[in-house]
Amino acid sequence: MARRGGRGWYGRVLAAAVGVTAVAAATSVWSAQAGPVESRSGRVEAAARPFRPHARGPAGVPVSVAIAHASDHGARGVDITVDDGPDPVWTPRVLKVLREYGVKATFCMVGTQAQAHPDLVRAVVAAGHRLCDHTVSHDTTMDTKSESYQARQILDAERMITKASGGVRPQYYRAPGGAFTPYSRELAASHGMRPLGWNVDTKDFERPGTDVLVATVKQEISNGPTVLFHDGGGDRSQTVRALREILPWLKRQGYSFGFPVR
Numbered sequence: 001m002a003r004r005g006g007r008g009w010y011g012r013v014l015a016a017a018v019g020v021t022a023v024a025a026a027t028s029v030w031s032a033q034a035g036p037v038e039s040r041s042g043r044v045e046a047a048a049r050p051f052r053p054h055a056r057g058p059a060g061v062p063v064s065v066a067i068a069h070a071s072d073h074g075a076r077g078v079d080i081t082v083d084d085g086p087d088p089v090w091t092p093r094v095l096k097v098l099r100e101y102g103v104k105a106t107f108c109m110v111g112t113q114a115q116a117h118p119d120l121v122r123a124v125v126a127a128g129h130r131l132c133d134h135t136v137s138h139d140t141t142m143d144t145k146s147e148s149y150q151a152r153q154i155l156d157a158e159r160m161i162t163k164a165s166g167g168v169r170p171q172y173y174r175a176p177g178g179a180f181t182p183y184s185r186e187l188a189a190s191h192g193m194r195p196l197g198w199n200v201d202t203k204d205f206e207r208p209g210t211d212v213l214v215a216t217v218k219q220e221i222s223n224g225p226t227v228l229f230h231d232g233g234g235d236r237s238q239t240v241r242a243l244r245e246i247l248p249w250l251k252r253q254g255y256s257f258g259f260p261v262r
């Protein structure tokens with residue numbers, strides 16, 4: 001797809017990868033602060049309204065509006081997250097590797113992709129993985145757009161993914177390129193979707209080679225548990241090969257695989 005062809009899109013992803021940690025660090029003070037919060041990447045979240053640390057989810061259960069990075073498996077947990085699918089070529093191959101190593105992952109799906117491939121959405125759910133809303137059209141500038149636009153991007157994708165899955169709702173919301181806003185995080189949380197960041201960006205979309213992908217995870221897993229891969233957006237053969245190497249390596253290091261905290 002053309003929107004994935006340019007460097008610009010991925011450049012934003014890179015910038016956001018550095019930014020999310022700073023944003024997360026800032027969330028603890030957001031409730032007491034009215035001004036904009038600037039991340040290390042320069043991305044600014046304009047805090048235009050009084051900020052609530054939790055939003056009431058659909059079942060009445062409060063969901064945090066803070067961007068999640070931690071694993072529900074604790075200090076030696078790893079959260080594999082797989083973005084931009086589902087894709088008819090690569091999602092089945094990713095699912096196969098995950099199955100071989102008994103790993104459950106979180107799939108951040110683009111709404112239109114889910115709508116086009118409901119069989120893959122159902123396969124992801126049937127294998128015990130979790131769903132994450134990654135908006136309708138993957139607009140990495142959505143943090144500069146109106147609230148009504150952000151709402152459509154998030155809620156339409158939620159409906160598309162839930163319909164495709166046969167009624168299983170996404171449990172997380174990951175903004176494209178990390179383009180979160182206080183509004184979008186609160187909206188997602190009020191629909192039961194925890195905003196989801198990442199700690200290790202494999203940059204698999206740049207196709208640097210399987211060895212580089214593996215080395216990146218080995219070097220950066222100490223940064224935090226949530227690792228970002230992609231099953232959409234192009235040839236993901238390096239991603240599949242890297243998973244085949246890194247999953248057993250992580251197990252040998254004593255890590256276990258979980259989901260991002262909710």
Ligand SMILES: [Zn+2]
Pocket residue numbers: 083084134138176177
């Ligand atoms: Zn993405």
